[in-house]
Amino acid sequence: MSIVVIGNGMAGSRLVTEIRERDREVPLTVFGAEPEQPYNRILLSNVLAGAAGPEQIGLVDRAWYGRNGVDARHGVEVTAIDRAARVVHASDGTATPYGTLVIATGSRSIVPPIPGTEDGLPEGALAFRTLDDCRAIIGAAEGARRAVVIGGGLLGIEAARGLAGRGLDVTVAHLAGHLMERQLDPGAGEVLARTLRRLGIRARLEAHVTSLRTRDDAGARRVTGVGLAPPDGDVPADLVVLACGVRPETGLARAAGLAVDRGIVVDGALRSVTDPAVRAIGECCQHDGTVYGLVAPAWEQAAVLADLLTGADAGARFTGARQITRLKAAGVDLVAMGETHHGDDDPGVEVMRFADASRGTYKKVVVRGDRVVGAILLGETSTAGTLTRLYDRAAPPPAERLGMLFAGVGGAQAADSPVRMPDLATVCHCNNVSKGQIRACWEKGARSVDEIADATRAGTGCGGCRDTVCGIVEWLGEQAVPS
Ligand SMILES: Cc1cc2nc3c(=O)[nH]c(=O)nc-3n(C[C@H](O)[C@H](O)[C@H](O)COP(=O)(O)OP(=O)(O)OC[C@H]3O[C@@H](n4cnc5c(N)ncnc54)[C@H](O)[C@@H]3O)c2cc1C
Incomplete structure (x- = not known):
């Protein structure tokens, strides 16, 4: 066959x-x-x-x-x-x-039907999905001063942060009322917008893009900005990145x-x-x-x-997966999972929330029927391991709820440490690798994070768990040394 x-x-x-x-x-x-x-x-x-x-x-x-x-x-x-x-x-x-x-x-990137794109995208306007797109954006950014990213989802924000890091003046034009509205509630979206502002990125919310402004450049159409519906008006740009979904x-x-x-x-x-x-x-x-x-x-x-x-396992089945999103943008720590939009008064759920917008911190945990069904950690993510484990395994939350928001309260820090983490805990969510698998691999002779990655693939997806893998390897090494 x-x-x-x-x-x-x-x-x-x-x-x-x-x-x-x-x-x-x-x-x-x-x-x-x-x-x-x-x-x-x-x-x-x-x-x-x-x-x-x-x-x-x-x-x-x-x-x-x-x-x-x-x-x-x-x-x-x-x-x-x-x-x-x-x-x-x-x-x-x-x-x-x-x-x-x-x-x-x-998937392919969605190019919305914006006037100015009927005959294809003008020079300087690029989607962000492939390595080719990425090379083209980096090339275009070299000669550019101002960029507009259309779309304030995960991809748009990562693109905006990357371009701001390259010294461009960046505006994110986003149709919804707050950033990353699929993963975040409005409160978190607001704190995220503030954090981005500090990093030199402006967010225009409820922004309806009405056109791509262009000029003729030696026979080619070159982008000069983005037209937004009133009251926003035009935003000038030498580079426009489309991150409008897939x-x-x-x-x-x-x-x-x-x-x-x-x-x-x-x-x-x-x-x-x-x-x-x-x-x-x-x-x-x-x-x-x-x-x-x-x-x-x-x-x-x-x-x-x-x-x-x-035929290795004729009974194997895909039964669905839990979705955990981690933003990869320097200076913005963000992890979100599950149902995050519930309000304090929603029946049937218990919502714990802490916000300190001045420090860029927003934390929220949603519990239903003694299960963690959603969480947001923005700005300070030290309990991300604990929360992802509770969410992943639909496990009951600790009696001391604060421990899910703040490490060190109610033993949360200890539970996040390599010592207390149970063997069944998933460490690498992209590759579904547990602490027990990492330990087994170490026991077979792997001694570095790279050797563990070669054997188990832990850390080879988004890379967000590499510090945890490193902590486990160090801890296993300490266990092996007689004191
Ligand atoms: C910038 C960026 C950041 C992301 N960050 C994250 C993240 O942090 N965490 C996360 O979990 N996910 C993230 N994602 C999403 C993740 O990359 C996708 O979920 C993943 O790539 C899906 O894999 P896939 O194989 O289904 O699709 P793809 O990786 O897109 O692969 C599909 C391939 O099929 C090829 N193809 C299509 N049609 C044909 C054809 N007719 N003939 C031959 N080849 C064809 C395409 O060229 C493409 O190479 C990110 C995506 C992007 C673009």
Whole structure:
């Protein structure tokens, strides 16, 4: 049974390596429309901010495919799926037969229908999704003084912070009444806007973009600013970054007659509900009504599907994932999870909240039926480990509620420390690695964070857990030294 994977992004590339870890023989082909080797898309924000180079974010190097008998077609786009013949047609003119087809085509950036973009984006206006986009933004930022980022979600704020760090005067134009409205309540959004202001980033809220202003530049249209509906008016800019959300890339699947709602509709075995020979993972698929926009579910789906396709675990199923968002922007610590919008008076929930806008701190925990169902930590995140564990495992909160907001109260600090953390606690949420797995790996001889990462992948997603992994490794080392 040959397997063909369409898309060599974060989900597709992980699936291919997971399959090879379980089965060295099954014929495997992967098509990737991007010319590069697979890379960690999450870390593009760090590349934009200058904290990492493109060469540091690779996931699977080209030589790996040859060594592992995988036919990798870099820079080749699949153009059609013929389900009756079980063949995919690609931009290199090939027709490749499959026994099982996996669609992992991710998402594409939404370019809203703003006047001035009908004939494509003018020079100096760029989306932010791929390494190519990132390189183009960095290039454009070099000659620019003022930037407007359209969209104040996670991506827009990370882009704005990166550009401000490069010395640009940055405005974020956001349609909603507060920043990151999907993850934050209005109070947190307000504190975040203040924090960004201190970092030189202005937020225009409830801002309706009415046009991209352009001028003729040697025959090309070049962006000069963004028109906003009254009372905002125009914001001049030499660079405009569009961070207006993403849409699942489902064109191929639709054209092939597969069931598509917002994403390609799959069951717990990641199988298309239309055709059992077709599976879908990552941002292009929809499971139980949900399309995920984070890497942890995509990687979990890849592991489940590898188990199923290789027969390593015929009973493996994807049952849904909890969503934890961590902002990667220098000077802004932010972690948000679950239901964060409840008000103090909402029936059925208990809300704990602390705000100190002058220090950029906002903390909120929502408990329902003796379970932590949501939390925001902004500006001070020392209880993030405790809260993510409580949220992740739907565990009862401590009797001393304050300990969830402030480390050191009610033993929270101790629970967050490597010593007290239970073995079952998830340390790396992107890769679903527990403290127990890190300990087991250490016991087999791994002694550094990099060796742990090579063996377990902990810390190789967003990188937010590397300090915790480091703490565990140090603590295990201290345990081993007789005093
Ligand atoms: C700047 C940025 C920061 C992010 N930060 C975070 C974060 O902190 N935490 C988090 O969890 N998530 C984050 N994300 C989201 C995360 O990157 C995605 O959830 C993840 O990449 C989804 O993986 P995927 O494989 O489904 O899609 P992708 O990684 O987009 O991969 C899809 C691939 O399929 C290819 N493709 C599409 N169509 C075809 C075709 N017809 N033929 C061949 N190839 C095709 C595409 O070119 C692409 O390479 C961030 C995203 C961005 C852009």
